[in-house]
Amino acid sequence: MKKLLLVVLLFVMSCAKAVDFSSLLLPEEEEIKIGKSYIPYAIEESDGLYPDKRVQEYVRRVGMSIARHTPRRLPYEFFVVNSDVVNAFALPGGPVFITRGLLLKLNTESELAGVLGHELGHINARHHAKFLEKMYAMNLLFNIGAVLLADKPYAQALLQFGQIGGQLLALKFSRDQEREADQLGVIYALKAGYDPSGLLGVFETFNKMERSSAPEWLQTHPLPQSRIKEVQEEIQRIKPSGSLISDTDEFQYIKRLLKETEGSYREFYAGKKAYRQKNYSLALSHFMRAVELYPNNYQARLYIAYILAKEGSLNKALEHAERAYQTEPKVFSTNYVYGFVLFRMGRYQESVQKLERAKKLIPDYADIYYYLGRDYEALGNISQAVYHYKTALELSKSEAEWSKDAYERLRRLQNM
């Protein structure tokens, strides 16, 4: 009897524990803070921000007009990223991203509203927050914010930060969650005055795309026929009436702007491919062509600056790095490459400024720590140099081209 009671008790306790886990509520401020901290990651993973402010401003305006009709009051933000992968995604607590590739596939403003509404649906149904709550329950996210805010975060916490980021950016939702986001998105878009069948137009385009070039959005957002049917049913249920926005001249204008730079981005991706194959002279010629076609293609300039700096053409490298930085001064990559070129030129104090800024944006990038170590060592700040070499070595998963040098410098400085 006693034994049975114990078994029952254990069962009840394990149930209580399970309930506890799923009801663990992530505070909204924490959700917002985490989402914000991964914006720089999302931007770099998507080949940077699209540099035309008219395009950014337009998508932001459409997005905000829909976000106004969502129940959660959050610091919503909308970004157009350069990637030619057909995709849209969101981060916890407000940030929404759409790729240049997806924008080019859309035909009308109401289709854009359908995509943004869907992503806002995920945020408002707390789908990302639920993922984070699971991470907390498994103690994977414990105090990560506090550790990162500390003056000198541990490499362990930095590695964890990167892992969570990778998972957040490739988050796959359940079919129920997709259905919920579709339903909510349709309602939000309608409340903002858009024809809610815009989302169906997007589905249609995706269905027509070749299997070989299946849009990324479908990998994270599977599109069975049932989903299309459910959206149709939802629209019939809410019976939209009155004059609804289907398309605008402005949408078509924005699309023309994007089309004008398509050639430049084709060259950019050809350059990236050659760069990965270590064919640097071919890569350089593609990147140069990309910049000729679209001088604000700052991503191409960064590659040019990096390649030229490694070849020792420092003054030319600096020109491109400076120009890229002026185009997009707030992103990780422009600060990093500018700082790297300044380091190569021996302008250590200026290099520290740029690299420290890059480090704040993405705190787990090993190379930044190595070059900061070099800067601080050259400036005679030995304790900072030691910390940065140590962290660089702990963060680099495989042998980096500077690993041996970092070890030797660290040993020498610690024996002083």
Ligand SMILES: [Zn+2]
């Ligand atoms: Zn989705």
